[in-house]
Amino acid sequence: MKKVPVLEIFGPTIQGEGMVIGQKTMFVRTSGCDYRCSWCDSAFTWDGSQKPDMMKTDEIVDRLNDLAPGRYSHVTISGGNPALHEGIGHLVQTLKQQGIKTAVETQGSTWQEWMLDIDEVTLSPKPPSSNMKTNWQQLDFYVERLKEEGKGQASFKIVIFDIEDLKYALAVHQRYPHVPFFLQAGNEDVKEADDQSVRDRLLTKYEWLVDTVTKSEDFNNVKVLPQLHALLWGNKQGV
Ligand SMILES: C[S@@+](CC[C@H](N)C(=O)[O-])C[C@H]1O[C@@H](n2cnc3c(N)ncnc32)[C@H](O)[C@@H]1O
Numbered sequence: 001m002k003k004v005p006v007l008e009i010f011g012p013t014i015q016g017e018g019m020v021i022g023q024k025t026m027f028v029r030t031s032g033c034d035y036r037c038s039w040c041d042s043a044f045t046w047d048g049s050q051k052p053d054m055m056k057t058d059e060i061v062d063r064l065n066d067l068a069p070g071r072y073s074h075v076t077i078s079g080g081n082p083a084l085h086e087g088i089g090h091l092v093q094t095l096k097q098q099g100i101k102t103a104v105e106t107q108g109s110t111w112q113e114w115m116l117d118i119d120e121v122t123l124s125p126k127p128p129s130s131n132m133k134t135n136w137q138q139l140d141f142y143v144e145r146l147k148e149e150g151k152g153q154a155s156f157k158i159v160i161f162d163i164e165d166l167k168y169a170l171a172v173h174q175r176y177p178h179v180p181f182f183l184q185a186g187n188e189d190v191k192e193a194d195d196q197s198v199r200d201r202l203l204t205k206y207e208w209l210v211d212t213v214t215k216s217e218d219f220n221n222v223k224v225l226p227q228l229h230a231l232l233w234g235n236k237q238g239v
């Protein structure tokens with residue numbers, strides 16, 4: 001059984017983004033990413049500023065139970081890119097055996113077979129503002145595999161900063177029209193310390209996005225969301 005590089009474990013909190021927004025959940029955040037998004041709000045997982053602990057499944061589960069004994073039934077695995085780590089498969093199996101649901105957040109650049117055991121897979125390919133390039137064949141593969149019978153739900157969640165990002169989101173939406181589709185307002189300053197100004201800025205961006213989408217003929221069956229946790233707690237880590 002392979003250990004997993006864990007950057008932080010926190011919760012209970014609420015899932016602040018995407019298809020199960022509002023869901024009470026714990027977070028396990030892994031370290032390391034194969035991307036370097038210009039606006040990454042979790043750069044501490046890959047920029048060397050914070051060090052991970054190499055953890056076994058039992059140690060991760062013990063930590064979850066210490067933090068929230070009897071107070072959780074849902075665990076979200078994020079990063080970094082958690083799909084770099086084969087060892088997460090054992091954690092997912094163990095949580096499942098205990099009746100705990102799991103969700104994962106990934107950009108969809110690397111595949112792991114344990115994806116098939118996750119209840120909610122959020123795929124978040126990156127728009128031009130990130131400066132990253134999408135591997136469309138790899139994304140095709142993801143969507144194809146996650147369609148298999150009896151698997152959890154998959155959805156797309158694309159972060160939007162500008163019109164170019166919306167054009168990219170449209171290309172994703174049109175390529176995979178049957179996959180539930182979420183647009184998320186981008187946070188332009190992930191270092192801003194004043195919660196109220198983060199809130200004001202995010203709401204302004206969210207309003208722009210809602211306004212643009214409601215006027216568009218391209219995005220009819222989409223959901224538009226802010227990062228709820230950022231509205232509540234600003235740029236704070238571990239919430
Ligand atoms: C930090 S990432 C970790 C998981 C994975 N690497 C990914 O990008 O999907 C979790 C989510 O936060 C989003 N995100 C990162 N930085 C953001 C920002 N500045 N504003 C809005 N969303 C952001 C990502 O697009 C992704 O959907």
Ligand SMILES: Nc1nc2[nH]cc(C(=O)O)c2c(=O)[nH]1
Pocket residue numbers: 013014015016017042078079105229239
């Ligand atoms: N509350 C909360 N919701 C989240 N949804 C996705 C997150 C992430 O960083 O992957 C995140 C996070 O860091 N906190």
Ligand code: SF4
Pocket residue numbers: 033034035036037040041042043045079080081107
């Ligand atoms: S893929 Fe996710 S964790 Fe990696 S740099 Fe981009 S937003 Fe950050």
Ligand SMILES: [Mg+2]
Pocket residue numbers: 041042
């Ligand atoms: Mg986050």
